[in-house]
Amino acid sequence: DQQVKQNSPSLSVQEGRISILNCDYTNSMFDYFLWYKKYPAEGPTFLISISSIKDKNEDGRFTVFLNKSAKHLSLHIVPSQPGDSAVYFCAASFNYGGSQGNLIFGKGTKLSVKP
Amino acid sequence: DAGVIQSPRHEVTEMGQEVTLRCKPISGHNSLFWYRQTMMRGLELLIYFNNNVPIDDSGMPEDRFSAKMPNASFSTLKIQPSEPRDSAVYFCASSQIGTGELFFGEGSRLTVL
Numbered sequence: 001d002q003q004v005k006q007n008s009p010s011l012s013v014q015e016g017r018i019s020i021l022n023c024d025y026t027n028s029m030f031d032y033f034l035w036y037k038k039y040p041a042e043g044p045t046f047l048i049s050i051s052s053i054k055d056k057n058e059d060g061r062f063t064v065f066l067n068k069s070a071k072h073l074s075l076h077i078v079p080s081q082p083g084d085s086a087v088y089f090c091a092a093s094f095n096y097g098g099s100q101g102n103l104i105f106g107k108g109t110k111l112s113v114k115p
Numbered sequence: 116d117a118g119v120i121q122s123p124r125h126e127v128t129e130m131g132q133e134v135t136l137r138c139k140p141i142s143g144h145n146s147l148f149w150y151r152q153t154m155m156r157g158l159e160l161l162i163y164f165n166n167n168v169p170i171d172d173s174g175m176p177e178d179r180f181s182a183k184m185p186n187a188s189f190s191t192l193k194i195q196p197s198e199p200r201d202s203a204v205y206f207c208a209s210s211q212i213g214t215g216e217l218f219f220g221e222g223s224r225l226t227v228l
Contacts, residue, residue: 032215043119043206043219044158089158093215102148102171103217107157 023090140209
Protein backbone atom coordinates (compact mmCIF):
# COMPACT_ATOMS: atom_id res chain seq x y z
CA ASP A 1 0.00 0.00 0.00
CA GLN A 2 1.21 3.45 -0.83
CA GLN A 3 1.96 5.57 2.20
CA VAL A 4 2.12 8.78 0.15
CA LYS A 5 -0.52 9.31 -2.50
CA GLN A 6 -0.87 11.86 -5.23
CA ASN A 7 -4.23 11.04 -6.73
CA SER A 8 -4.05 13.41 -9.68
CA PRO A 9 -1.56 12.21 -12.27
CA SER A 10 -1.86 15.46 -14.20
CA LEU A 11 -3.04 19.05 -13.86
CA SER A 12 -3.40 21.77 -16.47
CA VAL A 13 -3.52 25.44 -15.49
CA GLN A 14 -3.54 28.74 -17.33
CA GLU A 15 -0.54 31.03 -16.91
CA GLY A 16 -1.08 33.54 -14.11
CA ARG A 17 -3.62 31.37 -12.28
CA ILE A 18 -3.11 29.34 -9.14
CA SER A 19 -1.88 25.74 -9.31
CA ILE A 20 -2.88 23.49 -6.42
CA LEU A 21 -1.22 20.10 -6.12
CA ASN A 22 -2.49 17.70 -3.51
CA CYS A 23 -0.94 14.90 -1.50
CA ASP A 24 -2.34 12.50 1.08
CA TYR A 25 -0.45 10.27 3.47
CA THR A 26 -1.45 7.36 5.65
CA ASN A 27 1.24 7.17 8.33
CA SER A 28 0.70 9.61 11.19
CA MET A 29 4.32 9.13 12.27
CA PHE A 30 5.62 11.15 9.32
CA ASP A 31 7.02 14.39 10.67
CA TYR A 32 8.59 16.06 7.66
CA PHE A 33 7.19 16.66 4.21
CA LEU A 34 8.83 17.88 1.04
CA TRP A 35 7.93 18.77 -2.52
CA TYR A 36 10.30 18.02 -5.36
CA LYS A 37 10.10 19.21 -8.93
CA LYS A 38 11.34 17.16 -11.87
CA TYR A 39 11.98 18.18 -15.44
CA PRO A 40 12.39 15.53 -18.18
CA ALA A 41 15.82 13.87 -18.27
CA GLU A 42 16.81 15.49 -14.99
CA GLY A 43 16.80 14.35 -11.38
CA PRO A 44 14.22 15.67 -8.92
CA THR A 45 15.16 18.95 -7.27
CA PHE A 46 14.03 20.14 -3.87
CA LEU A 47 11.36 22.82 -3.92
CA ILE A 48 9.94 23.41 -0.46
CA SER A 49 9.40 21.56 2.81
CA ILE A 50 7.39 21.69 6.00
CA SER A 51 7.79 20.04 9.37
CA SER A 52 4.84 18.64 11.25
CA ILE A 53 4.99 21.40 13.86
CA LYS A 54 3.87 23.93 11.25
CA ASP A 55 0.79 24.17 9.08
CA LYS A 56 2.16 26.53 6.44
CA ASN A 57 5.45 27.38 4.83
CA GLU A 58 5.93 29.97 2.12
CA ASP A 59 8.77 30.62 -0.29
CA GLY A 60 8.09 33.18 -2.98
CA ARG A 61 5.38 31.92 -5.29
CA PHE A 62 5.30 28.53 -3.54
CA THR A 63 3.33 27.75 -0.39
CA VAL A 64 2.88 24.37 1.25
CA PHE A 65 -0.04 23.75 3.59
CA LEU A 66 -0.21 20.85 6.04
CA ASN A 67 -3.40 19.52 7.59
CA LYS A 68 -2.28 16.86 10.06
CA SER A 69 -5.76 15.83 11.13
CA ALA A 70 -6.67 15.09 7.52
CA LYS A 71 -3.20 13.71 6.70
CA HIS A 72 -3.15 16.02 3.73
CA LEU A 73 -0.78 18.54 2.29
CA SER A 74 -0.96 20.78 -0.71
CA LEU A 75 1.38 22.91 -2.78
CA HIS A 76 0.11 26.22 -4.10
CA ILE A 77 1.89 28.03 -6.91
CA VAL A 78 0.77 31.61 -7.45
CA PRO A 79 1.00 32.92 -10.09
CA SER A 80 1.74 29.89 -12.26
CA GLN A 81 4.30 30.31 -15.02
CA PRO A 82 5.03 28.15 -18.09
CA GLY A 83 8.44 27.32 -16.57
CA ASP A 84 6.62 25.64 -13.69
CA SER A 85 5.55 22.87 -16.07
CA ALA A 86 7.12 19.74 -14.60
CA VAL A 87 6.32 16.67 -12.54
CA TYR A 88 5.86 17.45 -8.84
CA PHE A 89 6.56 14.79 -6.24
CA CYS A 90 5.34 14.86 -2.69
CA ALA A 91 7.59 13.10 -0.15
CA ALA A 92 7.45 12.29 3.55
CA SER A 93 9.90 11.06 6.15
CA PHE A 94 10.32 10.14 9.82
CA ASN A 95 12.66 11.50 12.46
CA TYR A 96 13.62 14.71 10.78
CA GLY A 97 16.69 16.17 12.47
CA GLY A 98 17.54 12.88 14.11
CA SER A 99 18.59 9.57 12.71
CA GLN A 100 17.41 10.19 9.23
CA GLY A 101 15.39 7.65 7.37
CA ASN A 102 14.58 7.69 3.75
CA LEU A 103 12.06 9.79 1.86
CA ILE A 104 8.90 8.06 0.71
CA PHE A 105 7.59 9.54 -2.50
CA GLY A 106 4.22 9.80 -4.15
CA LYS A 107 3.92 8.90 -7.82
CA GLY A 108 3.94 12.51 -8.93
CA THR A 109 1.60 14.99 -10.60
CA LYS A 110 2.46 16.37 -14.01
CA LEU A 111 1.70 20.09 -14.09
CA SER A 112 1.23 21.85 -17.42
CA VAL A 113 1.01 25.63 -17.36
CA LYS A 114 -0.36 27.00 -20.61
CA PRO A 115 0.56 30.46 -21.90
CA ASP B 116 29.73 23.04 -6.81
CA ALA B 117 29.46 19.56 -8.25
CA GLY B 118 26.20 17.82 -7.59
CA VAL B 119 25.58 14.11 -7.39
CA ILE B 120 27.26 12.47 -10.37
CA GLN B 121 25.88 9.30 -11.89
CA SER B 122 27.19 7.14 -14.69
CA PRO B 123 26.32 5.94 -17.20
CA ARG B 124 23.46 8.28 -18.16
CA HIS B 125 22.07 5.66 -20.50
CA GLU B 126 22.64 1.93 -20.66
CA VAL B 127 21.17 -0.52 -23.12
CA THR B 128 21.95 -4.15 -22.50
CA GLU B 129 20.63 -7.60 -23.22
CA MET B 130 18.84 -9.82 -20.78
CA GLY B 131 21.25 -11.81 -18.66
CA GLN B 132 24.05 -9.29 -18.77
CA GLU B 133 25.53 -7.66 -15.69
CA VAL B 134 24.82 -3.96 -15.20
CA THR B 135 26.78 -1.67 -12.91
CA LEU B 136 25.56 1.83 -12.12
CA ARG B 137 27.85 4.28 -10.38
CA CYS B 138 27.34 7.25 -8.11
CA LYS B 139 29.54 9.94 -6.63
CA PRO B 140 27.71 11.81 -3.85
CA ILE B 141 28.17 15.45 -2.98
CA SER B 142 31.36 15.94 -0.99
CA GLY B 143 30.62 16.14 2.72
CA HIS B 144 27.32 14.28 2.52
CA ASN B 145 27.12 11.18 4.69
CA SER B 146 23.88 9.58 3.48
CA LEU B 147 23.45 7.98 0.08
CA PHE B 148 20.26 6.65 -1.46
CA TRP B 149 19.44 4.58 -4.54
CA TYR B 150 15.95 5.07 -5.98
CA ARG B 151 14.28 3.52 -9.01
CA GLN B 152 11.62 5.29 -11.05
CA THR B 153 9.06 3.44 -13.15
CA MET B 154 5.71 4.49 -14.56
CA MET B 155 3.87 1.93 -12.47
CA ARG B 156 5.54 2.43 -9.10
CA GLY B 157 6.91 5.96 -9.25
CA LEU B 158 10.03 6.67 -7.20
CA GLU B 159 10.82 3.77 -4.89
CA LEU B 160 13.74 3.47 -2.52
CA LEU B 161 16.01 0.51 -3.14
CA ILE B 162 18.65 0.98 -0.44
CA TYR B 163 20.31 3.69 1.60
CA PHE B 164 23.61 4.08 3.43
CA ASN B 165 24.58 6.23 6.39
CA ASN B 166 28.34 6.76 6.80
CA ASN B 167 28.96 4.07 4.15
CA VAL B 168 26.95 1.47 6.10
CA PRO B 169 23.79 -0.01 4.53
CA ILE B 170 20.87 0.89 6.78
CA ASP B 171 17.83 -0.35 4.91
CA ASP B 172 17.91 -2.58 1.85
CA SER B 173 14.32 -3.79 2.12
CA GLY B 174 13.51 -2.11 -1.18
CA MET B 175 16.01 -4.16 -3.17
CA PRO B 176 13.77 -6.26 -5.42
CA GLU B 177 15.66 -9.53 -5.21
CA ASP B 178 19.05 -11.14 -4.91
CA ARG B 179 19.96 -10.06 -8.41
CA PHE B 180 20.41 -6.54 -7.03
CA SER B 181 23.34 -5.56 -4.85
CA ALA B 182 24.79 -2.24 -3.75
CA LYS B 183 28.08 -1.25 -2.22
CA MET B 184 29.61 1.88 -0.79
CA PRO B 185 33.32 1.21 -0.31
CA ASN B 186 34.05 4.80 0.69
CA ALA B 187 32.35 8.13 1.27
CA SER B 188 32.72 9.25 -2.33
CA PHE B 189 31.57 6.26 -4.34
CA SER B 190 28.73 3.77 -4.56
CA THR B 191 27.65 1.13 -7.05
CA LEU B 192 24.37 -0.58 -7.79
CA LYS B 193 24.78 -3.88 -9.59
CA ILE B 194 22.18 -6.03 -11.31
CA GLN B 195 23.25 -9.55 -12.23
CA PRO B 196 21.69 -11.03 -14.27
CA SER B 197 19.57 -8.22 -15.69
CA GLU B 198 15.99 -8.75 -16.89
CA PRO B 199 13.69 -6.64 -19.08
CA ARG B 200 11.56 -5.72 -16.04
CA ASP B 201 14.60 -3.97 -14.55
CA SER B 202 14.27 -1.30 -17.24
CA ALA B 203 13.82 1.99 -15.39
CA VAL B 204 15.58 5.19 -14.42
CA TYR B 205 17.83 4.69 -11.42
CA PHE B 206 18.56 7.74 -9.28
CA CYS B 207 21.25 8.22 -6.73
CA ALA B 208 20.78 10.90 -4.06
CA SER B 209 22.86 12.15 -1.16
CA SER B 210 22.32 14.24 1.93
CA GLN B 211 23.69 15.11 5.31
CA ILE B 212 22.14 13.04 8.08
CA GLY B 213 19.48 15.05 9.87
CA THR B 214 18.94 17.74 7.22
CA GLY B 215 15.93 16.08 5.61
CA GLU B 216 16.65 17.18 2.04
CA LEU B 217 18.00 14.84 -0.62
CA PHE B 218 20.02 15.99 -3.61
CA PHE B 219 19.51 13.83 -6.67
CA GLY B 220 21.73 13.00 -9.59
CA GLU B 221 20.44 13.15 -13.13
CA GLY B 222 19.71 9.43 -13.21
CA SER B 223 20.82 6.42 -15.20
CA ARG B 224 18.28 5.21 -17.73
CA LEU B 225 18.54 1.43 -18.07
CA THR B 226 16.99 -0.52 -20.90
CA VAL B 227 17.23 -4.30 -20.81
CA LEU B 228 16.26 -5.95 -24.08
